Amino acid sequence: MGSKSKHVGTWGIAIHPEFQGQRLGLKILRKIEEFARDKGIKKLQAAYISENKSAEALYVGKLKYDIEGRQRFSALLKNGKYADIVLIGKILDKDLLKKDYEC
Numbered sequence: 001m002g003s004k005s006k007h008v009g010t011w012g013i014a015i016h017p018e019f020q021g022q023r024l025g026l027k028i029l030r031k032i033e034e035f036a037r038d039k040g041i042k043k044l045q046a047a048y049i050s051e052n053k054s055a056e057a058l059y060v061g062k063l064k065y066d067i068e069g070r071q072r073f074s075a076l077l078k079n080g081k082y083a084d085i086v087l088i089g090k091i092l093d094k095d096l097l098k099k100d101y102e103c
Ligand SMILES: CC(C)(COP(=O)(O)OP(=O)(O)OC[C@H]1O[C@@H](n2cnc3c(N)ncnc32)[C@H](O)[C@@H]1OP(=O)(O)O)[C@@H](O)C(=O)NCCC(=O)NCCS
Pocket: 011, 012, 013, 014, 015, 016, 019, 020, 021, 022, 023, 024, 025, 026, 027, 046, 047, 048, 049, 052, 053, 054, 055, 057, 058, 059, 061, 062
């Protein structure tokens, strides 16, 4: 990330299928959040493929990430179908919402 994004942390994780559903994803992401807060990171962001319902349930459902955008038809799956890439973010420092904002 460039100097304009020094306050942002970007992550991606993958749990081996054998170990999914054992709350490892949840534990890792809570650690990532704790680490990011300690380092003064103000926002976390990531992406997942729209057909991945586990990712959606964990990131958006459980960990309360916001869906910030969808890149339509940007993923081509092994089964030949297309899917979206869903962009998600979570603001860690609520003061960020009070800052001057250009959009
Ligand atoms: C998405 C992924 C990281 C989830 O990790 P995981 O360790 O399997 O998930 P956890 O066991 O920590 O799930 C925690 C919570 O998320 C939700 N959740 C996770 N998978 C779910 C599913 N298939 N259906 C419904 N809820 C689900 C539940 O609320 C669950 O809490 P619960 O145990 O109280 O029900 C994992 O499945 C994975 O690595 N998938 C392949 C790679 C990938 O898609 N990465 C995403 C791009 S970053």
